Amino acid sequence: MANRLKKKTPPQPSPEELNPDKEPEVTVTEVVKDERTTKIFGASSLLLTIFLFVAFTSYLFTWQEDQDKVHQFGIRIFATDDVKVNNLLGVLGAYVAHSLFYKGFGLASYLLCSFFFVLGTNLLFGKKIFSLVRNLRYMIVGLVVLSMAFAFVSRASSFSWGGGVGELLNAWFVKWIGNIGTGALLLLSVFSYVIWRFNPTFKIPDWQFGKSATGMKAHEDDFKLSIDDEIAVRQEWDENADIEEVPAEEEKIVAPNKLKSEGSGVVVIMPQQEE
Numbered sequence: 001m002a003n004r005l006k007k008k009t010p011p012q013p014s015p016e017e018l019n020p021d022k023e024p025e026v027t028v029t030e031v032v033k034d035e036r037t038t039k040i041f042g043a044s045s046l047l048l049t050i051f052l053f054v055a056f057t058s059y060l061f062t063w064q065e066d067q068d069k070v071h072q073f074g075i076r077i078f079a080t081d082d083v084k085v086n087n088l089l090g091v092l093g094a095y096v097a098h099s100l101f102y103k104g105f106g107l108a109s110y111l112l113c114s115f116f117f118v119l120g121t122n123l124l125f126g127k128k129i130f131s132l133v134r135n136l137r138y139m140i141v142g143l144v145v146l147s148m149a150f151a152f153v154s155r156a157s158s159f160s161w162g163g164g165v166g167e168l169l170n171a172w173f174v175k176w177i178g179n180i181g182t183g184a185l186l187l188l189s190v191f192s193y194v195i196w197r198f199n200p201t202f203k204i205p206d207w208q209f210g211k212s213a214t215g216m217k218a219h220e221d222d223f224k225l226s227i228d229d230e231i232a233v234r235q236e237w238d239e240n241a242d243i244e245e246v247p248a249e250e251e252k253i254v255a256p257n258k259l260k261s262e263g264s265g266v267v268v269i270m271p272q273q274e275e
Contacts, residue, residue, distance in 0.1 A: 035126065042123030049116040052096070055089045056110060059097035062086035063159065066094040067102065106163030108146035115139045138197055144169070145193050149186045 059066070066085045070077060077083055077091055087094035100109040118130040144165075151162025151170040162170065173182040194200070 038123050038126060042120045042125070045116045045120030045123060047120075049113050049120060051089065051093070052100075052116070053110070053113045055087060055093035055097040056101065056113075058086075058088040058093060059101055062094070063098070063101070067098060070095055070098045101163055102160050103164045105143045105147040105165050106150050106161045108143050108150065108166070109163070111139045111142045111146075141193060142197070145186075145189045148173070149190050152182060152186055 062085070066087055069083055069085060073080055073083060075095075077095060083091065085091055085094040087097065100112070101107075105111075115135055118132060118135045121129050122132060147162045147166030148169045149162070149166075151160075151166030154161040155170075160167065170182065173185065177185065
């Protein structure tokens with residue numbers, strides 16, 4: 001009986017049960033697909049757009065002061081303390097603008113701003129506001145065509161409007177087909193790019209020679225009636241034709257005799273004639 005009343009000790013838990021709960025593992029794919037990550041990338045792309053635009057615009061006015069310093073120090077310009085540049089975005093703005101303008105595509109580098117703006121807008125709002133693939137094609141073709149065109153036009157300028165890429169392509173084509181052939185090819189290329197990019201509408205103006213012809217046509221247009229106006233005029237003419245016109249003399253006779261209608265209860269006493 002004593003053994004039956006003895007309390008049983010509970011079994012010890014296994015080591016697996018004593019381990020703390022494992023945190024859920026987050027993969028890189030899930031982080032990239034997260035909505036918050038997309039918005040952060042979108043805002044960063046828009047900030048990059050503003051950075052490039054300000055750096056490029058400032059470089060147009062400060063390139064003479066900053067170009068020598070970037071040429072002299074190169075990448076070491078970031079580690080040098082006694083170098084001062086005039087670009088609004090400092091050493092980084094001067095270095096990036098010089099690399100993309102002087103060594104890259106010149107003035108056509110502004111197309112990078114449009115691409116990053118489209119990318120940032122789509123990512124920030126989480127939907128396809130602009131076509132990213134189409135703008136990527138516009139940017140790639142525009143960088144090549146416009147940089148080469150700016151380099152061909154500004155060959156006598158000290159500023160590299162077409163950049164290193166434009167000047168290199170321009171030198172190749174001038175060697176192959178000459179100045180006239182290169183100019184004609186670039187004119188066709190730029191014209192085709194504008195049509196492809198903006199799709200403008202071309203209309204032939206309606207020239208009218210002679211003042212008399214112009215005045216007569218304007219006079220005829222003033223008196224020209226539309227079909228609806230002609231129908232309305234005919235209907236009004238038919239309605240007026242059905243109404244019989246009352247002569248002016250009858251109106252004078254009928255008008256004063258108002259007692260016939262108003263005085264139906266009036267008795268008129270005739271005077272007696274003397275015998």
